[in-house]
Amino acid sequence: MMEAGRQYIEFEHIRVPAAVHTMESFNYAWKEFETRDDDVFNVTYPKSGTTWLQEILSLIYSNGDPTPVKTAFSWDRVPWIEQHGGRTQLENRPSPRLITTHLPFHLFTQSFFKTKAKVIYTIRNPKDVCVSLYYFSRMVQFMEYRDDFQDFVSLFLSKDIMFGRWFEHVKGWLTMKDNPNFLILSYEDMLKDLRSNVIKICKFLARELDDAAIDSVVEHSSFQAMKNNPMSNYSVVPNDIFDKKYGTFHRKGVAGDHKNHFTPAQEEEFEKIYKDCMKDVNISFT
Ligand code: A3P
Numbered sequence: 561m562m563e564a565g566r567q568y569i570e571f572e573h574i575r576v577p578a579a580v581h582t583m584e585s586f587n588y589a590w591k592e593f594e595t596r597d598d599d600v601f602n603v604t605y606p607k608s609g610t611t612w613l614q615e616i617l618s619l620i621y622s623n624g625d626p627t628p629v630k631t632a633f634s635w636d637r638v639p640w641i642e643q644h645g646g647r648t649q650l651e652n653r654p655s656p657r658l659i660t661t662h663l664p665f666h667l668f669t670q671s672f673f674k675t676k677a678k679v680i681y682t683i684r685n686p687k688d689v690c691v692s693l694y695y696f697s698r699m700v701q702f703m704e705y706r707d708d709f710q711d712f713v714s715l716f717l718s719k720d721i722m723f724g725r726w727f728e729h730v731k732g733w734l735t736m737k738d739n740p741n742f743l744i745l746s747y748e749d750m751l752k753d754l755r756s757n758v759i760k761i762c763k764f765l766a767r768e769l770d771d772a773a774i775d776s777v778v779e780h781s782s783f784q785a786m787k788n789n790p791m792s793n794y795s796v797v798p799n800d801i802f803d804k805k806y807g808t809f810h811r812k813g814v815a816g817d818h819k820n821h822f823t824p825a826q827e828e829e830f831e832k833i834y835k836d837c838m839k840d841v842n843i844s845f846t
Pocket of ligand 1: 695
């Protein structure tokens with residue numbers, strides 16, 4: 561049984577929290593949204609670096625000026641297209657629009673494929689995604705949650721997990737990998753060397769930032785800077801939605817936290833499923 565408030569809707573076999581999505585908002589994102597050539601999509605499986613990219617993109621488009629990230633909420637600067645506010649937030653927004661989405665590839669905005677718009681897809685080690693989602697689901701009162709971590713891993717590996725399984729999400733999006741308007745980033749690689757990833761993003765988006773501007777993007781999108789930025793750390797969201805007694809949105813921001821959570825048996829089972837699902841895909845996580 562799901563607790564009241566933690567309700568989901570199902571759109572084309574994909575389950576999402578009913579608090580922020582409607583059938584109409586999903587349909588708008590998939591079928592009705594008119595993509596412009598200069599739109600930029602920040603695409604992720606949940607808990608893979610979505611908010612990080614929202615910050616980096618905002619800073620790149622302000623040429624490193626931190627004013628926008630200090631004065632406007634991340635979800636207003638780079639809104640989710642599939643959430644119920646998507647239409648109002650994006651329809652009349654001046655270009656270039658920065659747009660966030662967790663949509664799986666097969667439900668992604670159809671009009672995108674007729675344009676020169678760009679997609680940045682950020683991938684994170686799925687075991688760390690699972691751990692991050694476990695804590696996030698506990699905090700966010702409208703999300704499906706299992707108290708026992710073992711039970712949560714089972715939910716994560718099932719088709720009932722929000723936005724569908726990580727494996728299908730990643731495999732779907734990787735079919736775009738040879739498209740020149742598609743850039744893949746790795747959360748782990750960004751942790752290792754944020755600056756060179758910022759430069760890579762600028763190049764992909766044809767944004768010419770000088771060294772000082774790049775430095776500013778890196779400084780203001782660091783874990784600590786974002787954790788301390790009320791415009792990006794969700795601290796203003798009331799406790800009945802994000803219950804802060806369970807922690808903060810910026811939790812650890814590290815690679816490998818799964819080692820502190822998975823038992824050897826769970827790890828083995830996860831690896832088996834991973835190998836089976838990802839056998840045709842060549843990616844690795846450090
Ligand atoms: P943890 O829960 O492992 O700490 P998303 O934005 O997709 O919801 O992902 C949230 C995860 O990204 C959280 O992971 C969060 O701490 C991490 N994160 C957010 N901003 C970050 C940053 N600037 N650097 C590193 N990790 C960041």
